[in-house]
Amino acid sequence: MIRYGKLVHMEVRRFRYFLLGMMGLTLVVQVAALIWKTTGEVHRLRAGGAPVPFFGFDKLTFTWAVFNTQAMFALPILVSAAGLALYVFLIWYRDWLGRGTFAYRLLMLPTARRNLYLAKLTAILLFVFSLLAFQLLALPIEQGIFNLIVPAEMRMDSYFTDIIQANQAFSLLLPLSGAQFLYQYGLGVICILVAFTAVLLERSFRFWGIGYAVIYATACIAAFVVPLLTLGFDRDDAYLYPKEIFGILTAVIMVVAAASIGLGFRLLSRKITV
Amino acid sequence: MIEVENVRKRYRRRWVLDGLSFRAEKGRITCLIGLNGAGKSTALKAMMGLTPYQEGSIRLEGMALDKRSYERISFVPDHLPMPSAMKLGEGLQFMADFYASWNASRARELMHFFDLNEGERVGNLSKGTAAKYNLVLGLAPDTDYVLMDEPLSGIDVFSRETVASVFSSEWLEGRGVLLTTHEIAEMEHLIDHAVLLKGGRTVRSFDCERVRDEEGKSVLDLMREVLLA
Numbered sequence: 001m002i003r004y005g006k007l008v009h010m011e012v013r014r015f016r017y018f019l020l021g022m023m024g025l026t027l028v029v030q031v032a033a034l035i036w037k038t039t040g041e042v043h044r045l046r047a048g049g050a051p052v053p054f055f056g057f058d059k060l061t062f063t064w065a066v067f068n069t070q071a072m073f074a075l076p077i078l079v080s081a082a083g084l085a086l087y088v089f090l091i092w093y094r095d096w097l098g099r100g101t102f103a104y105r106l107l108m109l110p111t112a113r114r115n116l117y118l119a120k121l122t123a124i125l126l127f128v129f130s131l132l133a134f135q136l137l138a139l140p141i142e143q144g145i146f147n148l149i150v151p152a153e154m155r156m157d158s159y160f161t162d163i164i165q166a167n168q169a170f171s172l173l174l175p176l177s178g179a180q181f182l183y184q185y186g187l188g189v190i191c192i193l194v195a196f197t198a199v200l201l202e203r204s205f206r207f208w209g210i211g212y213a214v215i216y217a218t219a220c221i222a223a224f225v226v227p228l229l230t231l232g233f234d235r236d237d238a239y240l241y242p243k244e245i246f247g248i249l250t251a252v253i254m255v256v257a258a259a260s261i262g263l264g265f266r267l268l269s270r271k272i273t274v
Numbered sequence: 275m276i277e278v279e280n281v282r283k284r285y286r287r288r289w290v291l292d293g294l295s296f297r298a299e300k301g302r303i304t305c306l307i308g309l310n311g312a313g314k315s316t317a318l319k320a321m322m323g324l325t326p327y328q329e330g331s332i333r334l335e336g337m338a339l340d341k342r343s344y345e346r347i348s349f350v351p352d353h354l355p356m357p358s359a360m361k362l363g364e365g366l367q368f369m370a371d372f373y374a375s376w377n378a379s380r381a382r383e384l385m386h387f388f389d390l391n392e393g394e395r396v397g398n399l400s401k402g403t404a405a406k407y408n409l410v411l412g413l414a415p416d417t418d419y420v421l422m423d424e425p426l427s428g429i430d431v432f433s434r435e436t437v438a439s440v441f442s443s444e445w446l447e448g449r450g451v452l453l454t455t456h457e458i459a460e461m462e463h464l465i466d467h468a469v470l471l472k473g474g475r476t477v478r479s480f481d482c483e484r485v486r487d488e489e490g491k492s493v494l495d496l497m498r499e500v501l502l503a
Contacts, residue, residue: 005372014357094357104355104445109372110344133298273325 034070048202074169193260204271281330291475308471314454350412358397381414402433
């Protein structure tokens, strides 16, 4: 357990500059977009321009600013998401590639190899939730900047839920329903597990492993998508109730997760090669 | 004792280890000798669980190898297996964090002996300096056995002398050493036991001293006889 914690610490340390870079990029781009959009509108209104009503209100709100900077607010989030998606693979390959094959050292640690797998998984989840938490922290800061730019007589307060719903990226990443949050991020975790197993298949069987990895990933996707399409989740005349279909899909997801973890652990302890 | 018995490993439709058997004893320096592709490095990797094998067994003091074995056997691969961005001091701390057998005072002695700077980054080391640091990581733990893959490969003559001097030092006293090398001439006087490999199998295993005394042959002579036959 202690060694697992140390492995997680090591993985976080190795990615810390990238993570801080993503956070910095998010803050800089969003603040720049906010300042550019808000100062422009304040100048326009001061020059006698007519206010553009936003959901029936003439005054400027932070929600208005977020709504009108859709692309620039979403861009750093998408870049970070793409970076993390790539890192799901790189977190393994960086140990094999380069001048020193660190995988030698990691595989020779006197600890169960599943700890390597779990530490990498934990690290990825920590990065995802750190970025989410950072975004949640950045919003009040950005709101403060908005309040500094817009005179009190020109603005009115926003509700947090309105701010989240004002940007498509926010509403996707920060679902307001707890169940939706769990389902969405649960599915994300399973995608990471499938990707990890695919990487381990490739690392274990090399050339043939690429084929096995593609087959495995395709089978996992099919296991989830086929019932989704065939059981009529979105049809009124479906043979099963939506709750039953949801139950079947949840069971399928659990099987995929268990198979991925089981196969991943086995490959790491028995088949992996450096 | 580490016992390797009838180990067979298949890679790309070829048996790279084909019934390999030998023993490495504590307190002795055993050398795996063979031409390129004979299976020397693969044998060491298989012993450390870094590559799977299909048949046979590898045992440490009669027991199958498991995660605890890494506290008793250390491995010095033919390259330095540490991230380029890591400082040497951080590498030592990493080892101390994970290995109960890590001996910090011995690590300091070795760092001093090899004149290594803890503030240096792994990626900035020359090949010779990387080989020395690799030895620090392999020799500092209180392990019973040390496996080394080509410890003298690709390093300059003075670094070789320094590295070679380690074999007759107190740092290896009482420990079992298993190494592979192509530099037989330089290492011959240090080796107790030689295992000649050809096509992934042991073709001859002998005590160097005995062969010198009884047959009047050097390891190199026997290599020519056996491996080039």
